[in-house]
Amino acid sequence: MTLAPTAAARCPALLIAAPASGQGKTTATAALARLHARRGLRVRVFKCGPDFLDPHWHQLASGAAVHQLDLWMNGEADCAQRLHAAAQACDLILIEGVMGLFDGTPSAADLARRFGVPVLAVADASAMAGTFGALAFGLRHYRPGLPWAGILANRVGSERHADMLREGLQDPSDWMGALLRVAPGAAAAGAALLPERHLGLVAAHELQDSLQRLDAAADALEATPLGQMAAGDLQRWAVEFAAPAQTVPVPPLLAGRTVAVARDAAFCFVYAANLECLEQMGARVVFFSPLHDAALPPCDAVWLPGGYPELHTAQIAANTGMQASLRAHGAAGRPLWAECGGMMALFDSITLVDGAVAPLWGLLPGRVAMQKRLAALGPQQLTVAGHTLRGHTFHYSTSDSPAPVVARTARPGMAAAPDAGEALYRRGSIHASYFHAWFPSSPGAVAHLLGGEGGE
Template identity: 75%
Template sequence: MHRALSELDMADMADMADMGQGAVARCPAVLVTAPASGQGKTTITAALARLHARQGRRVRVFKCGPDFLDPFWHELASGAPVYQLDLWMTGEADCRARLHAAAQEADLIIVEGVMGLYDGEPSAADLALRFGLPVLAVIDAGAMAGTFGAVAYGLQHYRAGLRWAGVLANRVGSERHAGMLQASLQNPAHWLGALLRNPALTLPERHLGLVAATELGDAMARLDAAADALAATPLGQMDAVQLGAWAVDFPAPAARPVAPLLAGRTVAVARDAAFCFIYAANVQTLEQLGARVVFFSPLADAALPPCDAVWLPGGYPELHAAQLHANQPLRADLHAHVQAGKPLWAECGGMVALMDSIRQPDGRVQPLWGLLSGEVSMHTRLAALGPQQLVWQGHCLRGHTFHYSTCSSSAREVARTAAPGAAPRAKVREVGEALYRHGSIHASYFHAWFASAPQAVALLFGAAGADCVADAEKAACP
């Protein structure tokens, strides 16, 4: 199962390498948001992408905020890689570059918001205002009538300057109910339709979020069903002329060249059901650094591909612990890789898999790979959630933390992440996450956004100077 990057990935990376080229790119775009989480915006975003892709349009989808799982559905729906947009984690310049690149090749750009429209700092509303994105509100109207209009009005007018695309009622009880909701709007032109309550249109979930589309044999059928339902609404019946009202000008960004610090090196990336939390932009950054990226499956492969460095990303090792432990040939290969002094970067679930054992919520203890001393304990509630940043070798690497487990390790702690110094964010773990080092292993619960500090990433993957220990005095994160 050793695989090189797909032709689609490679073509997309070539486009991104030229992100500083060209003039203003104009393309219809929309931000799909809601009053809160759980309103159905991921389903609507994916359904809208699938509907227009079926009609032959080139659709590019983005996810606002740090999220690994929703993009699986959006990528399946659109047939194109999905990138994250976050004014803090990815930065405005990165957002601007990716939107401009998408606008150069797409007929429609769809951005899914995070939580509610005004939640977070910065919020989805901040992103919409910064780039002039029209805002489409999805509201779960199953338990309301006239208040629907008040909620829609509040979302539109709470902050001045938002471009308003309209509102879609979700999980509606009947056609009569839909009529009541439509009548509650102060501006009838903002009505984009209603989707009736239908359990078949709900995407499956578990801890950490949605089940990845790649794990479900009927994922495309689910998307087609949602797209069919959306096709019966005014939103789903918009043609190219109507989409033109959502047109946004995306100016060309300044070029941001990345030095090929990993030229000539091969990075092996774990990718399967146990290790699936991989930002497409992170793989892209490795390529821009000059690395050759290959993929392998710790669940299915008995050996590492030939490589100079390994990346074990996050995912669900707790769901596959017994199978991972049973793959002793791969464990032996990883051990030999580390004994040879070759870099191994493990984040969140990748770090968990390296530990001695994991204790499940029911008390069962399952051995793991034992390359990093310590035990992991799974919990039924979140242990940490929020944006984090790491000063590493004089560079500020941004990212986030999101996990249900805790670990106790005797490995050397060489650095610790910290929450950003911006306005307080809900549930941010203020003590930060440890960065452990054992031999050539660096491991943390921290999920890094590689593009925020390519030089730091190059050091983690073995570029010259990687043997230095982090010195918090060398740099400070803004």
Template identity: 70%
Template sequence: MGAELSSRCPAILVAAPASGQGKTTVACALARLHARQGRRVRAFKCGPDFLDPFWLAQASGAPVHQLDLWMTGEDDCRARLHAAAAEADLVIVEGVMGLFDGEPSAADLARRLHLPVLAVIDAGAMAGTFGALAFGLQHYQPGLRWAGVLANRVASARHADMLRAGLREPADWLGALPRDSALALPERHLGLTVATELGDALARLDAAADALAQTPLGRLDGAALQRWSVDFAAPAAVAPVGRPLAGRTVAIARDAAFCFVYAANLDCLRALGAELVFFSPLAGAALPACDALWLPGGYPELHAARLSANHALQASLRAHVQAGKPVWAECGGMMALFDTLVDTQGQAHALWGLLPGRVQMQPRLAALGPQQLALPAGVLRGHTFHYSTCETPLAPVARTARPGQEAAPDAGEALLQLGSIRASYFHAWFPSCPPAAASLFTWPS
């Protein structure tokens, strides 16, 4: 595509030397600050994370999509950034883990797409080493476009001066945020608490934005942000995939127990022709009228008692399955289908009983990482991230594999099938293979 079809917009990738440094707080504070000033902000999240995007969406006031050079693909990343830049005054991309962690890493994305990198460093227990760490992040790999560094959890103005003095380049200093529990975003076992569950979420974001407004980074206006402008080239044309789900209604569970839904997956289903209807297993008495059902991941273990007590919904689910209508259940959605769920306190709950077996929460991660699932219609990319294990007499009909590997009988996540139900711990990114995504919502073959 020619340069005349590119979209130009200030953009920044918020990174860190490790997880837990405050990337999400800073990315959200920056988004909230500029949104309050009337700018159109679009935010993205590196990697497959479901939780940080809830906060970024609250802060920016716009949908948040994932960017991952493997899971979503470079072409998809470029297309989403190009579309966002065409309508935005500022694009913010939150990194994942440490800047150079993972394959591909946030640094790989920044280098491929020419995104300036802002490093957020938890400086609460350091002084001169702050400068060394900032220098290392900037120069460890060639080809990174550098925006500067922000110190987080700083004890005092004197402490901030010490940190700033340690930088080789004074112009790299973008300020310091204080050590303040009011600026922290609450967490639980899978990551951040979902923003929409907290009544004070916006107040937390405003507090963080107010603190950032006192820094050199926060004082940059629209004109000053132009130093970080990026030309996002127009994507190549994509061949149409047709509308195999035209005329079909897909019901999707969506509430505090089932909240891990990529916005891009919803867009993909609509593009495939499906009509989407949403319902709450925590509150609803029955399934809405539908041809297929999607039970996404989430936190059924935190709401097991309420899910167990919703007998009307269980009857509706059973009728759906007995009618041979498709069910696709991911991770938490699959957990709720088993006979029994044992929560973190060791209490057993009778769940929906549509899959035989037992799910038990564990104190540590049971699985984490990118995965791909080969189906007859194609290969879906995605990931796995769960703290539970399951015991079932069902034999897997397939297993996922890591990138670049073939599935092995004893490796990867199991794909279980019983009647019209297909279920797995695997979280799928539907746009990676729309025909395969469509096949999840048609009768299993």
């Protein structure tokens, strides 16, 4: 059965991009979302490409769930459906880009061109003056037909510095303002208000003053021409999002099943769309904390998502009740899907960066080792039981296990190879991999991993 298409929806929208990573686009996006949410607008934020950490900040800033938009991982039809649904329900759509504006295939620029979303560039201008104008000109004109909103200067040294930057622009209408650089710890948006560690930003829920940080960023942005735009002014960036040609309902492959999802400081890398997909498949989703709960809740299947088990090894090893509960779950033949950090916690031990060895749960034979350098990064796909899941990989550890490898991931458009890609380990009813799956890309594969209809 298919659902009839609905009418197009019109809504102001911006894609916030940058010349490179580390320019401040996450802070600018969150500040803009917080500023307009405080004014009473309904704001929806999306993240371009796979990312678990930036959405924590955007959800806090906007008050709404944050979904990914990626022309490969989601697919064009899925992106169109999500944007159309958001345009019907909100007053402003913000999309944070990934890496540099033209980096990756597909890139943030490709997404902007496909859906006609104007690009707001954010650039670290701390070490430039007139070159800022050349940078803005290049970003705007490098790809013909790119929708354009303007450029926001970040980490600016002074008002005089801001004047020099603005004077360098060939088109004065490009100027969206300047966020001043301040000393670390000061409450202004030009500083590193959103702290980082080895996998990216610290999640918003881990900081007691997260909302105050966002308010400080919004306050600073409010003083810029961009921040002074009222709801009516935003209509200059209104985009008409066409309705998808048809919508195919998600098959109820998990009907009647309860899926327990780990969620706490150690296991927090969860796409909001994955949870929605489980529910659309008919599953009842319940949450538990492997760090704090003594046992699993009653369930038919378990999902251990990624996160930071390496930061909580003592607490993981000390929770012998949870370890026994997970072991009993597996012994009963009930499915367990573990990805990245979730998989790491199942091994016998972990070697930390300082060389210390810590015990883990021991449900999978072998060990993992942390390293200072990135071990793997990029889009990946995984074929299981004839179904192909899309997703990505991003980790700083390596694994060594004698557990059977039943499949391997592959890069987009390439076939899986026996000596390349991420391993999919299987031991009994446990499936585990470094691979982070985008569930909506293949409900059939998800059913296989979680023991649903047609997936046993």
